[in-house]
Amino acid sequence: DAMVIQNPRYQVTQFGKPVTLSCSQTLNHNVMYWYQQKSSQAPKLLFHYYDKDFNNEADTPDNFQSRRPNTSFCFLDIRSPGLGDAAMYLCATSRYARGRNTEAFFGQGTRLTVV
Amino acid sequence: AQKVTQAQTEISVVEKEDVTLDCVYETRDTTYYLFWYKQPPSGELVFLIRRNSFDEQNEISGRYSWNFQKSTSSFNFTITASQVVDSAVYFCALRMDTGNQFYFGTGTSLTVIP
Numbered sequence: 001d002a003m004v005i006q007n008p009r010y011q012v013t014q015f016g017k018p019v020t021l022s023c024s025q026t027l028n029h030n031v032m033y034w035y036q037q038k039s040s041q042a043p044k045l046l047f048h049y050y051d052k053d054f055n056n057e058a059d060t061p062d063n064f065q066s067r068r069p070n071t072s073f074c075f076l077d078i079r080s081p082g083l084g085d086a087a088m089y090l091c092a093t094s095r096y097a098r099g100r101n102t103e104a105f106f107g108q109g110t111r112l113t114v115v
Numbered sequence: 116a117q118k119v120t121q122a123q124t125e126i127s128v129v130e131k132e133d134v135t136l137d138c139v140y141e142t143r144d145t146t147y148y149l150f151w152y153k154q155p156p157s158g159e160l161v162f163l164i165r166r167n168s169f170d171e172q173n174e175i176s177g178r179y180s181w182n183f184q185k186s187t188s189s190f191n192f193t194i195t196a197s198q199v200v201d202s203a204v205y206f207c208a209l210r211m212d213t214g215n216q217f218y219f220g221t222g223t224s225l226t227v228i229p
Contacts, residue, residue, distance in 0.1 A: 040224075102165075106159055
């Protein structure tokens with residue numbers, strides 16, 4: 001059974017039209033991440049939550065926002081998508097506990113197309 | 116600062132050959148974790164292995180084996196008798212015991228030719 005679920009798998013949005021990607025987890029992990037991955041590149045961390053604490057990467061554009069209403073769900077909002085935001089968006093979870101950190105578990109990703 | 120380097124961008128091998136993917140990392144922390152992930156064309160990152168910094172024992176799982184050497188800051192991954200299904204991009208990653216971030220290398224694209 002899938003443990004990190006992303007919806008939708010494919011999303012087409014218009015230039016400038018707000019879009020929301022969703023992620024849910026059944027692992028009860030305290031950390032959730034959003035990564036952006038462009039073709040032939042490594043995943044790039046946009047931000048992550050440690051419980052309710054939001055941690056934004058310094059180079060993440062203001063156009064990207066996130067919400068985590070509870071442990072299980074996390075959303076990525078792109079307020080005004082540009083052509084350069086077309087990418088695969090990966091949600092991941094992990095447990096943080098010093099001395100017992102886990103690996104990250106990834107969802108299947110949402111491939112975003114901007115037209 | 117933390118950094119992961121995968122110097123091999125692309126590798127092609129013929130089926131049944133052995134192949135080693137290199138990973139070199141940098142950190143000043145004494146406790147950290149190393150990982151390998153596989154990303155097939157479908158896009159999902161699949162976890163393969165985790166290694167703790169205090170455990171230098173090498174590991175073998177079927178056709179996969181991992182060689183962790185702290186002295187050279189390397190965590191290399193070997194596939195024995197490669198198969199077409201092994202074709203994917205492989206990422207090495209690093210995580211500190213004190214933090215939540217995963218530092219990914221740039222990945223190695225492996226193509227296994229039938």
